[in-house]
Amino acid sequence: xxxxxxxxxxxxxxxxxxxxxxxxxxxxxxxxxxxxxxxxxxxxxxxxxxxxxxxxxxxxxxxxxxxxxxxxxxxxxxxxxxxxxxxxxxxxxxxxxxxxxxxxxxxxxxxxxxxxxxxxxxxxxxxxxxxxxxxxxxxxxxxxxxxxxxxxxxxxxxxxxxxxxxxxxxxxxxxxxxxxxxxxxxxxxxxxxxxxxxxxxxxxxxxxxxxxxxxxxxxxxxxxxxxxxxxxxxxxxxxxxxxxxxxxxxxxxxxxxxxxxxxxxxxxxxxxxxxxxxxxxxxxxxxx
Amino acid sequence: xxxxxxxxxxxxxxxxxxxxxxxxxxxxxxxxxxxxxxxxxxxxxxxxxxxxxxxxxxxxxxxxxxxxxxxxxxxxxxxxxxxxxxxxxxxxxxxxxxxxxxxxxxxxxxxxxxxxxxxxxxxxxxxxxxxxxxxxxxxxxxxxxxxxxxxxxxxxxxxx
Numbered sequence: 001x002x003x004x005x006x007x008x009x010x011x012x013x014x015x016x017x018x019x020x021x022x023x024x025x026x027x028x029x030x031x032x033x034x035x036x037x038x039x040x041x042x043x044x045x046x047x048x049x050x051x052x053x054x055x056x057x058x059x060x061x062x063x064x065x066x067x068x069x070x071x072x073x074x075x076x077x078x079x080x081x082x083x084x085x086x087x088x089x090x091x092x093x094x095x096x097x098x099x100x101x102x103x104x105x106x107x108x109x110x111x112x113x114x115x116x117x118x119x120x121x122x123x124x125x126x127x128x129x130x131x132x133x134x135x136x137x138x139x140x141x142x143x144x145x146x147x148x149x150x151x152x153x154x155x156x157x158x159x160x161x162x163x164x165x166x167x168x169x170x171x172x173x174x175x176x177x178x179x180x181x182x183x184x185x186x187x188x189x190x191x192x193x194x195x196x197x198x199x200x201x202x203x204x205x206x207x208x209x210x211x212x213x214x215x216x217x218x219x220x221x222x223x224x225x226x227x228x229x230x231x232x233x234x235x236x237x238x239x240x241x242x243x244x245x246x247x248x249x250x251x252x253x254x255x256x257x258x259x260x261x262x263x264x265x266x267x268x269x270x271x272x273x274x275x276x277x278x279x280x281x282x283x284x285x286x287x288x
Numbered sequence: 289x290x291x292x293x294x295x296x297x298x299x300x301x302x303x304x305x306x307x308x309x310x311x312x313x314x315x316x317x318x319x320x321x322x323x324x325x326x327x328x329x330x331x332x333x334x335x336x337x338x339x340x341x342x343x344x345x346x347x348x349x350x351x352x353x354x355x356x357x358x359x360x361x362x363x364x365x366x367x368x369x370x371x372x373x374x375x376x377x378x379x380x381x382x383x384x385x386x387x388x389x390x391x392x393x394x395x396x397x398x399x400x401x402x403x404x405x406x407x408x409x410x411x412x413x414x415x416x417x418x419x420x421x422x423x424x425x426x427x428x429x430x431x432x433x434x435x436x437x438x439x440x441x442x443x444x445x446x447x448x
Contacts, residue, residue: 003289003306003352025350032348033329035307045306045350073342094419095397097330099342100349182418183331 002044009053009159013132015046016155022046024157026069027100029093030109049102054159057081063162068104075103075116083276084119084172084191091115091176094183104158107143110150113212113255117144118191119174121209121219123163131156144216170195170205173276175268179255186212187256190268192276201231201284208269213248213261220247223269232273237285240273241266291355295320296364304351311335311346313354314361322362322392326421333420336393337361343400343419362392365399374444375399378437379430386424394420398434407438 002019006012016022023042025031026049034040048054054069057078064080075081076090076098092098092106092115106114107127117140125140129152143151152158172193178184189211195204206227208220223244230236245262252258270285277283292301295318304313314320314337323346326334330345337346338360339353365373375395378384385391394417401408401416408416413434414427422430 001306003350005352005355028350028353029330029345029348032309032350036309036328036347045352047352049353093330094333094345095400095416096333096336096343096345096419097348099339099344100353182415183421 001042004044004046005050006046006048007051009051009130009157012046012048012051012157013130013155016157017132019044019046020154024048024108026102026105027071027097029097029101030105048104048157049100054104059165062165064165064168065160065162066103067160068107068158069102070104072098072101072103072106072116080168082119082123082168082170082172082193083279084122084174084193084272085116087174087275088115088117088119088176088189088191091174091186097183103161107161108150108152108158110144110148110216112147112214112216113186113189114217115174115176115186115189115211117217118189118209118211119172120161120163121217122172122191122193122207123167124207125161125163127158128160128162129153129156130159135159140217141219146215167193171276171280171282173272173274175271175275177264177268185255188212188250188261188264188268190265190272192269192272194273194276196277196282201282203227203230203232208272210248210265210269212255213250213265215249218248220244220269222247232277232283232285234285237270237273240269244269289352291352293354293357293359295359296361302351306350306352308351309347310337310344310349310351310354310359313351314346314359320361320363324389324392326389326393331421332390333393333397333417334390336396336420338396338400341400341403343397345419360396360399362395365395373399374437374440375402375434378433378440382429382433382436384426384429384433386422386426390420390422390424394422394430398437401434402438402441406441408434410435 021043025045054067072089120140174191176186176189193207244266250261324334326332330348335346
């Protein structure tokens with residue numbers, strides 16, 4: 001087995017062209033378990049975590065740009081990052097995992113329960129995929145095809161994740177539920193992004209996405225349409241709790257039953273909305 | 289492949305096979321058996337070491353990733369004069385140990401916390417230790433021990 005540590009994206013692309021059966025490794029917190037248990041036997045490993053460009057968080061005129069090897073720890077602590085993504089990153093695994101696990105790993109692993117994925121959907125994130133031949137941008141909503149399957153092609157590297165700066169002007173939040181509070185995989189998670197009209201508090205824009213409730217992270221467009229133009233009062237919030245469970249396609253698995261996932265979906269969305277609006281004092285829904 | 293790194297302050301050069309876990313290199317090659325293997329899946333925290341100051345699960349880390357890093361294990365905490373680190377002393381004083389298997393990992397996670405946050409709140413400690421599991425059950429005393437170590441270190445700074 002070989003282990004390559006490229007220092008630039010181009011070097012990494014050359015390496016994968018020479019070793020098409022090699023596997024990319026970033027933090028390795030998912031991959032190493034599979035290798036240890038003999039479930040995956042790559043030819044060799046190509047380590048993307050030492051490429052400086054992939055570890056940077058920066059802004060240009062229009063976008064906030066996150067390198068794919070930015071760690072969960074970095075994401076959780078960076079104040080430019082919207083709350084929905086920071087909160088998601090801060091609840092992945094344990095501190096030990098977050099020290100090394102990366103955003104790109106969470107994305108390319110494409111687990112339906114990935115805690116940064118609903119946040120990326122509501123932020124309209126776009127992924128830059130590079131190969132030796134070309135580069136292309138794929139929207140988060142088009143990237144995830146089925147559990148563990150993505151639009152990434154052989155020879156391509158996820159280089160960066162970007163979303164429009166305008167997204168920083170809205171409020172966002174995240175909520176997840178698992179069998180305990182720390183170090184746990186989500187049974188269901190949810191992220192929201194919204195803007196409110198100044199005086200009235202009417203929802204002028206709203207995005208809602210959830211994880212572990214369908215084969216891929218799912219945007220709940222029907223619920224968004226239903227809530228747009230409304231104020232988040234007790235009645236509206238009760239409505240969210242009632243209908244959200246019907247808008248998802250969960251299954252029963254080792255972590256939770258389909259019925260449970262449907263039952264908690266609405267409350268998690270409400271929790272995510274509360275986390276988005278409470279900080280700015282715009283949450284009117286009480287403590288329910 | 290050959291890797292070079294510093295472990296507990298000493299320079300190391302080792303020939304490893306890349307899929308080897310850092311845990312195995314530390315325990316088997318370097319004899320640092322204070323690094324414990326619990327679950328082997330990154331869930332229990334018994335194998336926690338600090339790599340460049342950050343807590344990591346050494347069971348999930350390919351040894352190749354140690355290249356160029358500074359590694360600290362429980363064996364590296366003791367001062368050159370042989371006296372214990374304030375965290376080690378506080379775990380003894382508070383009786384924050386039952387079977388002891390989780391203790392090195394707990395102390396390394398706590399060390400990472402105190403390096404960054406010298407005066408933590410209880411919630412900070414709980415958060416920092418959330419990836420370390422004690423199956424004898426005794427988190428209360430562990431949290432107290434970390435608090436005590438923080439206070440002692442603070443006193444030391446004022447005295448000094």
